[in-house]
Amino acid sequence: MPTRPLVTCLAMVALLSTATVRAGDPKWKQHTINGKSEYEAAGVFDVDGDGHLDIVSGDTWYQGPSWKPHHVREVKRQGTYYNDFAVFPLDVNGDGHEDFLTCSYFGRDVGWVENPGKSEAKWTYHEIDRPGPSEAAWMVDLSGDGVPDLLPNAVNTVVWYEVVRKAGGKGHDLKKHDFGKAAAGHGVGSGDVNGDGRSDLLTPKGWFEAPAEPASETWAWHPEWNLGATGIQILTKDVNGDGLVDLVYGMGHDYGLFWVEQGKGTGGQRTWMPHPIDKTVASVHALMWADLDGDGKDELVTGKRVYAHEIEPGATDGSVIARYLFDPARKEWTRHVIFQGEPAKNAPRDREKRLALKDFPAGTAGTGLQLTAIDIDKDGDLDLVCPGKSGLYLFENLRVSK
Numbered sequence: 001m002p003t004r005p006l007v008t009c010l011a012m013v014a015l016l017s018t019a020t021v022r023a024g025d026p027k028w029k030q031h032t033i034n035g036k037s038e039y040e041a042a043g044v045f046d047v048d049g050d051g052h053l054d055i056v057s058g059d060t061w062y063q064g065p066s067w068k069p070h071h072v073r074e075v076k077r078q079g080t081y082y083n084d085f086a087v088f089p090l091d092v093n094g095d096g097h098e099d100f101l102t103c104s105y106f107g108r109d110v111g112w113v114e115n116p117g118k119s120e121a122k123w124t125y126h127e128i129d130r131p132g133p134s135e136a137a138w139m140v141d142l143s144g145d146g147v148p149d150l151l152p153n154a155v156n157t158v159v160w161y162e163v164v165r166k167a168g169g170k171g172h173d174l175k176k177h178d179f180g181k182a183a184a185g186h187g188v189g190s191g192d193v194n195g196d197g198r199s200d201l202l203t204p205k206g207w208f209e210a211p212a213e214p215a216s217e218t219w220a221w222h223p224e225w226n227l228g229a230t231g232i233q234i235l236t237k238d239v240n241g242d243g244l245v246d247l248v249y250g251m252g253h254d255y256g257l258f259w260v261e262q263g264k265g266t267g268g269q270r271t272w273m274p275h276p277i278d279k280t281v282a283s284v285h286a287l288m289w290a291d292l293d294g295d296g297k298d299e300l301v302t303g304k305r306v307y308a309h310e311i312e313p314g315a316t317d318g319s320v321i322a323r324y325l326f327d328p329a330r331k332e333w334t335r336h337v338i339f340q341g342e343p344a345k346n347a348p349r350d351r352e353k354r355l356a357l358k359d360f361p362a363g364t365a366g367t368g369l370q371l372t373a374i375d376i377d378k379d380g381d382l383d384l385v386c387p388g389k390s391g392l393y394l395f396e397n398l399r400v401s402k
Contacts (some may be wrong), residue, residue, distance in 0.1 A: 052368025191236025282314020
């Protein structure tokens with residue numbers, strides 16, 4: 001994984017996002033699912049079919065609503081990382097039990113983990129492909145068939161896996177679409193860049209334009225920006241309401257959360273102007289849109305990955321999880337804090353001796369490599385599941401009164 005990014009076109013006036021509280025802001029209650037967990041990915045689905053949502057992270061699934069842990073498999077550790085960089089539910093073999101898709105950086109693979117359907121039985125890993133080191137992934141409909149596909153951040157190549165229903169209707173296959181190595185980098189994303197109604201594929205170096213038949217036709221390449229080492233995903237949205245889709249991204253191994261405004265040049269060509277959202281947050285890896293305050297509009301939800309690398313800009317800063325709102329009238333973003341942690345004040349100078357569970361205060365939450373916004377307690381609002389090297393936590397949204 002790259003250490004410091006090289007970012008172009010970011011010589012601009014600093015805009016410091018302010019932490020504000022306004023009427024209607026959700027309040028949050030933090031629940032510790034496992035304060036000793038170091039896995040950076042977690043998924044939420046009904047493992048045992050009892051009607052309650054469960055949490056799956058690393059080698060364990062946590063049975064809701066009590067969060068009783070069940071050890072299900074062994075996951076290889078590499079330094080301070082585990083080869084479990086994504087958890088996305090999918091009944092791959094069609095047996096009626098939710099399995100999950102995953103990827104790994106050091107294992108250089110993508111695969112699926114089979115749910116045996118028995119609470120104390122071991123789960124089995126099945127390799128799908130070895131595209132290279134994959135730091136996190138996302139599920140997004142790139143094929144245009146209404147079914148989310150697997151988009152890993154295979155940092156040395158651009159690849160996605162179409163989720164295809166098997167003949168007979170039971171289970172799924174994953175069909176590989178390889179876009180080569182030239183456009184690859186630290187970060188990947190998706191969104192409708194040109195407003196044609198199709199989901200394009202984004203990298204730190206530009207974007208692949210989805211054709212009319214995304215699963216069978218060639219995607220045109222547009223090298224229109226150079227963002228550096230971004231997080232996952234690189235997001236899209238018409239931020240300022242001008243009818244053009246903009247970019248939103250964070251720096252994976254440095255300070256900064258940014259949006260890039262799309263415009264039109266004198267010849268009608270697309271132009272891209274970067275603006276800061278929050279220059280105080282570091283190690284931004286996981287980003288998503290979610291409507292946490294229930295107003296019908298998605299907000300940007302992200303934060304700091306705890307010890308993305310143990311030594312890099314902002315590594316020992318206090319962790320933060322926040323949602324960001326754009327005010328079109330003022331043309332600026334405000335930060336609304338969900339969690340603010342204390343810094344690692346006595347972290348060893350030697351990177352090899354740093355460990356998040358020792359260096360940060362107990363209860364420190366971060367974004368890890370995956371965020372999940374889901375109504376886990378079924379009370380009508382979205383809660384957050386946040387894994388990371390400093391523990392696995394659930395943030396209960398108290399917006400709807402109990």
